[in-house]
Amino acid sequence: MPELPEVETVKRTLNQLIVGKHIERVTVNLPRIIQRPDDIQQFAFMLEQHTIQGVERRGKFLRILLDGLVLVSHLRMEGRYGVYRAEEPVEKHTHVIFHFTDGTELRYKDVRQFGTMHLFATGEEFQHPPLAKLGFEPLDPAFTADKFKAIIRTKKTKIKAVLLNQAYIVGIGNIYVDEALFRAGLHPERIAHTLSEAELDRLHQAIVDTLTEAVEAGGSSIKSYVNGQGEMGMFQQRLKIYGRKDEPCHSCGKPVHKTVVGGRGTHYCPSCQPLGTVAVSAGKMKRKR
Numbered sequence: 001m002p003e004l005p006e007v008e009t010v011k012r013t014l015n016q017l018i019v020g021k022h023i024e025r026v027t028v029n030l031p032r033i034i035q036r037p038d039d040i041q042q043f044a045f046m047l048e049q050h051t052i053q054g055v056e057r058r059g060k061f062l063r064i065l066l067d068g069l070v071l072v073s074h075l076r077m078e079g080r081y082g083v084y085r086a087e088e089p090v091e092k093h094t095h096v097i098f099h100f101t102d103g104t105e106l107r108y109k110d111v112r113q114f115g116t117m118h119l120f121a122t123g124e125e126f127q128h129p130p131l132a133k134l135g136f137e138p139l140d141p142a143f144t145a146d147k148f149k150a151i152i153r154t155k156k157t158k159i160k161a162v163l164l165n166q167a168y169i170v171g172i173g174n175i176y177v178d179e180a181l182f183r184a185g186l187h188p189e190r191i192a193h194t195l196s197e198a199e200l201d202r203l204h205q206a207i208v209d210t211l212t213e214a215v216e217a218g219g220s221s222i223k224s225y226v227n228g229q230g231e232m233g234m235f236q237q238r239l240k241i242y243g244r245k246d247e248p249c250h251s252c253g254k255p256v257h258k259t260v261v262g263g264r265g266t267h268y269c270p271s272c273q274p275l276g277t278v279a280v281s282a283g284k285m286k287r288k289r
């Protein structure tokens with residue numbers, strides 16, 4: 001599933017590809033993608049003759065800004081946008097097509113069909129699901145270590161579950177939670193409120209650094225999208241822990257473990273991320289018993 005860095009890359013790509021384009025009409029082939037309004041004909045009608053002014057991101061959601069309207073789009077597992085010339089054949093699993101007056105089309109393709117689109121009048125989108133009640137943007141300067149600590153200190157569940165909850169912090173999913181916890185040297189099953197001040201500082205920094213680096217990695221590949229179909233980038237080759245079961249830990253060389261935490265496949269290094277309290281002394285991490 002695309003997480004903050006991938007959605008950010010899609011956002012930047014769409015900003016290069018579709019801003020200024022004028023919608024002539026909209027085709028919806030799979031009504032269930034459209035969550036608001038209920039009537040897909042109304043959805044299509046409302047978007048006609050509107051111009052795309054920009055694309056923003058809130059958590060893992062895209063906000064496609066039009067004059068007077070905002071289309072909130074979630075890619076979920078496999079959703080992808082691409083810009084095509086109208087004469088190009090429409091690929092299988094293309095569920096929504098925005099036909100532009102310049103002879104190009106923005107096509108939404110989704111093999112798994114879990115993606116969603118909600119259409120709002122500008123400004124209304126934050127008062128309703130799915131954007132209402134979302135937590136902090138982790139790359140916003142307002143997401144300080146103090147704000148982060150205030151959230152974590154009150155939670156009596158596993159730290160991984162807290163970090164995945166979009167009501168607290170948005171945009172982090174299974175992959176980047178594992179990456180951030182590895183970077184911070186914290187076991188994913190540590191109970192949130194037992195983390196020390198120093199551990200919380202490390203984790204806050206790890207979240208910000210992990211996401212920033214991934215966004216930069218995605219940003220560097222934007223050029224290759226411009227002539228193509230605007231498909232999102234995946235940066236798996238840069239992952240330090242996720243998906244590396246039984247491979248040597250980049251830090252200590254011992255094999256990476258895989259387990260299940262809160263129903264989610266979870267990668268960690270038992271040696272670098274011990275379950276006991278970790279004390280940092282003289283630059284070395286020791287396990288307290």
Ligand SMILES: [Zn+2]
Nearest residue numbers: 249252269272
């Ligand atoms: Zn290790």
